[in-house]
Amino acid sequence: MNYLLGIDIGSSSVKASLLNVETGTCAGSAHYPKTEQIIDSPEAGFAEQDPQCWYDTARDSVRDAMKEAGAAPEDVKAIGIAYQMHGLVCVDKDQNVLRPSIIWCDSRAVPYGEAAFEALGSEQCLSHLMNSPGNFTAAKLAWVKDHQPEIYAQIDKIMLPGDWLAMKLTGDACTTASGLSEGMLWDFQDEAPAKFLMDHWGFDESLLAKIVPTFGNQGTVSKEAAEAFGLAEGTPVSYRGGDQPNNALSLNVLNPGEIAATAGTSGVVYGVTDAKKFDPKSRVNTFAHVNHSADDPRLGVLLCISGTGILNAWTKRLLGDISYKEMDELAESVAIGSDGVTVLPFGNGAERVLGNKNIGAQIAGLDFNRHDRSQICRAVQEGIVFSFLYGMEVMAETGIELKTIRAGFANMFMSDVFCDTLASVSGATIELYETDGSLGAARGAGFGAEIYGSLEEAFQTLELRKKIVPKAGNYAEAYAAWKQHLNAVLSN
Numbered sequence: 396m397n398y399l400l401g402i403d404i405g406s407s408s409v410k411a412s413l414l415n416v417e418t419g420t421c422a423g424s425a426h427y428p429k430t431e432q433i434i435d436s437p438e439a440g441f442a443e444q445d446p447q448c449w450y451d452t453a454r455d456s457v458r459d460a461m462k463e464a465g466a467a468p469e470d471v472k473a474i475g476i477a478y479q480m481h482g483l484v485c486v487d488k489d490q491n492v493l494r495p496s497i498i499w500c501d502s503r504a505v506p507y508g509e510a511a512f513e514a515l516g517s518e519q520c521l522s523h524l525m526n527s528p529g530n531f532t533a534a535k536l537a538w539v540k541d542h543q544p545e546i547y548a549q550i551d552k553i554m555l556p557g558d559w560l561a562m563k564l565t566g567d568a569c570t571t572a573s574g575l576s577e578g579m580l581w582d583f584q585d586e587a588p589a590k591f592l593m594d595h596w597g598f599d600e601s602l603l604a605k606i607v608p609t610f611g612n613q614g615t616v617s618k619e620a621a622e623a624f625g626l627a628e629g630t631p632v633s634y635r636g637g638d639q640p641n642n643a644l645s646l647n648v649l650n651p652g653e654i655a656a657t658a659g660t661s662g663v664v665y666g667v668t669d670a671k672k673f674d675p676k677s678r679v680n681t682f683a684h685v686n687h688s689a690d691d692p693r694l695g696v697l698l699c700i701s702g703t704g705i706l707n708a709w710t711k712r713l714l715g716d717i718s719y720k721e722m723d724e725l726a727e728s729v730a731i732g733s734d735g736v737t738v739l740p741f742g743n744g745a746e747r748v749l750g751n752k753n754i755g756a757q758i759a760g761l762d763f764n765r766h767d768r769s770q771i772c773r774a775v776q777e778g779i780v781f782s783f784l785y786g787m788e789v790m791a792e793t794g795i796e797l798k799t800i801r802a803g804f805a806n807m808f809m810s811d812v813f814c815d816t817l818a819s820v821s822g823a824t825i826e827l828y829e830t831d832g833s834l835g836a837a838r839g840a841g842f843g844a845e846i847y848g849s850l851e852e853a854f855q856t857l858e859l860r861k862k863i864v865p866k867a868g869n870y871a872e873a874y875a876a877w878k879q880h881l882n883a884v885l886s887n
Contacts, residue, residue, distance in 0.1 A: 398422060398464060399846070400457065400471045400626075401837030404449050404478040404556050405638070406498055407431045407660055411456035412833035413464045416472065416846060419856025421834055423464030427452035435495065440502040440744065440753075443495035446484055446559050453560060457624045468627040474564070474616070475634035475840030477641035477832040478557030480577045483535040488551040490562060494543065497535045498556075500661070500701060502745040502753065504534035508579075509751075511537075511595055517675065523582045524589060525673040525681035525694070530751060532578030533589075537596045552604050557635045564624075565614030565632055568604040575603070576683040577637050583671055586689040609685045610634050610843035633843030636685045638832055639663050640695055644685050645835025646801040646828055647854040649693065654800045654823075658807035661743065662703030662779060664787060666696045666795035678748045678789045685839070686850070696795050698786035701743040702756060703779050704806050709742075710775050714768055719810075726773035726812040732873035735760040736770045737880045738778030748786045749885065759880050773812065780816040781877040787821060797823045803830050804860045814863045820870040825863040 397416040403409065410426040432452070435443045461471075481499040486492055497503070508528040512520050520527055528534050532555065540547045554562065555578065558570045575581040575588060580603065582589040588603055607613045613632045621628040636644060643655035643665050651669045656662075669692050673681050684693040711717060717725075741749065742756030758774070787797055800817070802808045804827040818825045838853040847853040 396466065396470050397472050398466050398470050399837040399841045400474045401833035401835065401840065402453050402457065402474065402476050402560065403638070403832035403836060404453065404476070404560060406434060406444065406479050406500070409449055409452040409456055410831070410833045411453065411460045412831070412837055413460050413466055413471070414834055414837035414841070416841065423460040423462070423466065424833065425456045425459030425463065427455045434498070442498050442501035442744070444498055446492050446496050446556070449556060449560060450563055454624050457626070461625055468621070468625055471626055471630055472846055473631050473633045473840040473844035475836030475838070475843065476557045476561055476632065477636055477638055477836040478555060478560065480555070480637035480639060481531050482556045483532050483539070484554040484556060484559040485539065485546065485550045486552050486554060486559070486568070487549045490568065493546050493549055494539070496556060497538075500744050501535065502530055502751075504538045505530045505745060505751050507537040508534040511592065515591070515595060519591065521673050521675060523584050524579050524592065525583055525671065526579060527677035528579050528592060529677055529680070529747065530745065533580050533592060533596065536598065540596065550602060553602050554604060555637070557637070558604060561613055561632050561635055564616050564620045566617045567614035569607045569613055570604040571609045571635060572606060573609050573636060573640055573683040573685055573687060575606070581683060609636060610839060631844050634836060634839035636836070636839065637682070639665050639697055640682065640685045641832050641835050641839070642803070643667065643695060644839055645803065645830045645832055647857055648801055649684070649686055649850060652796060654795070654797060656800050656802045658703050658779070658802070658813070660703065660705045662700040662783060662807075664698040664783060664790065664800070666790055668694050668696060668794060670694070670794060672696075672793045674789055674793055676750060678750060679786060679793065680747065681793070696790055696793050698783070698790055699747060700740065700779070700782045700786060701746055702740040705743050706738075706740045706756060706775055706779060707807060710771065722772045723810045723812060725769040726776055729769050729773040731869045732876065733770045733774035733777055734766060735762070736766055736774040737877045738774040739881055739884065740775070740778045740782050748782075748789060752885070754884055757884065776807070776810060776813045777816055777873060778877065779807065780813060780820060781874050783817060784820050784874060785878065785881070797821055799824050799826060801826045801828060803828055805831060815866055816870060818863045819865045819868060820874050822865050824865070826859060827861040827863070829858040829860050
């Protein structure tokens with residue numbers, strides 16, 4: 396049998412899946428840890444993870460997925476890697492990690508991005524980077540340079556989480572244009588590393604790893620990694636992508652006008668365009684999509700709501716004796732609008748869609764004589780959906796038109812209340828597919844290794860699970876009440 400291996404490095408777990416090349420079906424999958432992966436927060440606003448944990452959980456996941464599929468090492472023909480975006484991994488000349496990775500939801504670098512934006516000017520930053528330098532990888536490196544100069548002095552290469560795992564598998568330090576763009580290190584005017592921003596912060600360009608194509612040979616598995624993972628030495632790593640561009644790839648969202656969404660710990664809506672457009676306030680962000688090229692631009696406009704599935708999980712823990720299914724049933728028992736209860740889901744750090752403000756999560760409209768857990772369960776899901784729509788209104792200003800949203804049948808997209816509310820308040824049809832980030836990475840690897848002749852061939856077996864169309868109801872009124880609550884908080 397011939398298989399493709401996809402590895403998805405998330406912040407809560409690492410998942411590996413084997414895709415059968417002939418049938419396009421998942422032959423085996425596994426994830427670790429079985430409980431959520433630890434995120435260290437040594438100070439308020441900090442979020443770090445030890446990259447060694449990603450390696451260990453990836454190794455265990457790959458071995459279990461191989462066992463489930465009954466696959467021999469030589470059966471795996473190519474490897475693809477998806478990874479949590481915007482993280483910073485610093486390694487020395489011997490490829491040793493110098494400090495824990497500063498991950499995507501860490502907000503310590505916000506002041507650095509804001510200062511650079513002011514110093515360099517909005518016109519230069521937005522026209523070249525498509526964004527403010529913001530709280531992305533480059534700004535995180537500026538924080539390290541300022542606060543930990545003894546570590547900065549030892550850095551040989553900076554890497555994104557997926558770059559680091561690929562290096563551990565192959566021994567080769569390399570990155571991609573798509574990856575550099577998510578770190579604010581890619582200049583879309585020059586289609587080259589963003590020298591002007593690196594010069595501003597005093598970064599030497601030698602800190603960047605070699606740039607390789609997103610699809611193609613990015614190195615081969617070393618003898619050491621082969622023994623650790625149960626793979627064959629020489630197996631090619633032939634694709635890598637940040638989690639949201641990769642989620643779009645997983646859903647065959649590759650062309651202008653196509654939209655992908657996900658609702659895990661954080662929630663994302665990702666629209667593809669061929670125009671180099673941006674939001675002047677950087678509330679939504681524009682990155683190079685996995686199939687971007689200078690001759691045929693493909694950019695992804697990304698809306699991220701940090702407080703999504705994490706709010707639903709927090710609510711479940713708070714209620715204590717309830718399952719997600721029971722929460723959905725309670726939510727379904729309440730009318731649209733949650734009987735006047737509104738929830739702002741912004742409790743997972745600074746939100747870009749709010750101008751990098753951290754306003755915290757809030758519940759309003761509670762009546763102790765009328766409301767119980769049912770209204771809370773519905774208001775939580777409506778609050779998350781309404782935060783999506785709030786961001787979609789910003790995306791519309793960049794030319795992204797929402798007609799159809801594709802998502803994997805997972806996480807909050809398994810809830811009828813969530814899907815019906817999102818479809819009905821946005822007016823978009825939702826298509827749910829049997830896929831995930833690890834399977835998308837596997838398909839990407841198949842194209843990168845030329846096992847598939849085209850991306851169209853790679854996705855011809857993608858299975859549509861469910862379609863949700865907009866329904867009639869008081870969704871607009873409920874959204875207006877929620878937005879009024881949000882605006883009142885933002886004006887204080």
